[in-house]
Amino acid sequence: MGLSDELLLIGAGEPIPLPDGSDQTYPFRAHSEYYYLTGIDLPGGVLAFDPRQHSSNAWVSFVADVTEAEKMWEGRTEGVGTPVSRLEAWLGRRRGRSIINLGAQLRGVRSDEGDIVRVREQFTHARRSKEELEIGLLRRAAAATAAGFSTVRQHIASGVTERALQIELEAEFFRHGADRSDMERLSARDQTRVCCIFPRAPRLNATSST
Structure with a gap:
């Protein structure tokens, strides 16, 4: 996707609460860009890419931590990947580099709109070819x-x-x-x-x- 130094973060998204003030949410669907690359349809995940890393380590899948309450009441299980709580440290070791945020918008992440449009267009084009x-x-x-x-x-x-x-x-x-x-x-x-x-x-x- 033409990345040389920029970090790429692709967010899955978060559940949207129902407007009745309860703890219920609308059925969750992961952002299509995140789901396309990971096959994971769970909230809170982030797929990270560092073009400076060797190909085997360039992509890191951060998955949401599952609470005991979520296991009990929602039947959720631990996802396969790195706990998303480690994402901050991962970014900290790469401080000062530009970040491009595709997928769902991530809290506290700022990206240049021009870079987002450019990379999203390249990503969309890459998806057209089917395996x-x-x-x-x-x-x-x-x-x-x-x-x-x-x-x-x-x-x-x-x-x-x-x-x-x-x-x-x-x-x-x-x-x-x-x-x-x-x-x-x-x-x-x-x-x-x-x-x-x-x-x-x-x-x-x-x-x-x-």
Whole structure:
């Protein structure tokens, strides 16, 4: 991506609280740039890149620390990677160097907007070329989507609710290996764009913190 000295940080994002003042949040979806490179769909993560490091140590995946309460109430497990609590020390050893923040905006990180636009454009261009693994996932997703719509057509009848059709549609998606669907993001004007989401494998083998 044309980096020589700048540090690259890609944030996963944080859960967004519901507006009712409770401790509940909207369903979390990691930022697509972070998820594309890591395959991790969990909040609080940061993928860091230092172009000065040798290729085997250039990428470091920092993952959020999981509290006992989160383990108990949310069923969350420890992610594979370096605890995000070590990110500050990682940056401290590289003090004075420019930082480019892709993905979700990270608190306290300042980046030049021109650099962000430039690197994001290069990153987006790099994503257009698909590897065999990605092509295979796309084909599986297309097959699962087709199976879901084929099944739901058999259940369309007078008196059948949209909710009942959603259950049949998503169940067929999941039977064909889907991780989730985008039903919750649909609006009443966008009912033709239902798709299923497959979990992706990480594109990088990030190391522990150095």
